[in-house]
Amino acid sequence: MRFLSLIPALYGLQTVSAALISRNFPHLIVPVNANTPDTVYGTKYEANIEQTVHTEISFDVPSNGAISCKLGFAFSLDPNIGAPWYVWGDSPFSFNISTIDRPINKDTDTWNNHPKPVYWVATVDVEPSGRITISGGYVNCWKGRPVQFLLYPASNAPGGIKWFELNNPLHGITFDMYDATE
Numbered sequence: 001m002r003f004l005s006l007i008p009a010l011y012g013l014q015t016v017s018a019a020l021i022s023r024n025f026p027h028l029i030v031p032v033n034a035n036t037p038d039t040v041y042g043t044k045y046e047a048n049i050e051q052t053v054h055t056e057i058s059f060d061v062p063s064n065g066a067i068s069c070k071l072g073f074a075f076s077l078d079p080n081i082g083a084p085w086y087v088w089g090d091s092p093f094s095f096n097i098s099t100i101d102r103p104i105n106k107d108t109d110t111w112n113n114h115p116k117p118v119y120w121v122a123t124v125d126v127e128p129s130g131r132i133t134i135s136g137g138y139v140n141c142w143k144g145r146p147v148q149f150l151l152y153p154a155s156n157a158p159g160g161i162k163w164f165e166l167n168n169p170l171h172g173i174t175f176d177m178y179d180a181t182e
Helices: 002-010
Strands: 020-024 028-033 046-050 053-060 068-074 085-089 093-100 117-126 132-136 146-153 159-164 172-178
Touching: 028 046, 046 146, 068 117, 068 132, 085 093, 093 159, 117 146
Parallel strands: none
Antiparallel strands: 020 172, 028 053, 046 053, 046 159, 053 146, 068 172, 085 159, 093 117, 093 146, 117 132
16 A cells, blocks of 8 residues: 555656645846945846856745745747847856845945845755756745845856846746645
């Protein structure tokens, strides 16, 4: 009888199907740059992560029936869409996503005055081919309030990543909410 419970695992099937009930996109994307440490850049449509540039992101999370939540990351690789992104340096380029110690302020945050990472949430590896691997990413759902993170290099290796955030096609970082444990 126990063998029957292993069948889904043997074939790579999920025993519980979690339906996506809400996909949320950043409402703030705020770069901070070590080369201009006192410059306020405000919010942008693109994200940039390298040794001297980190990116703060904020999601306005809705109140709903979500049971589990996860950060996602994807690129549209369709050349006809023109969704810009590039990665350079050591391959893969890896960046961390962490919670932060204070709220983002798009009007005052600079390299010298920005939230610091507190808890690691995920590491994202991006190959020049566009292949993406995410380690971690599960977060509290924090329904009905802003949720904010800092994106920064996972190592001191040279390189970086830059992308223009789009919702259609899916291109960039998302806060995904599911009706069951994924």
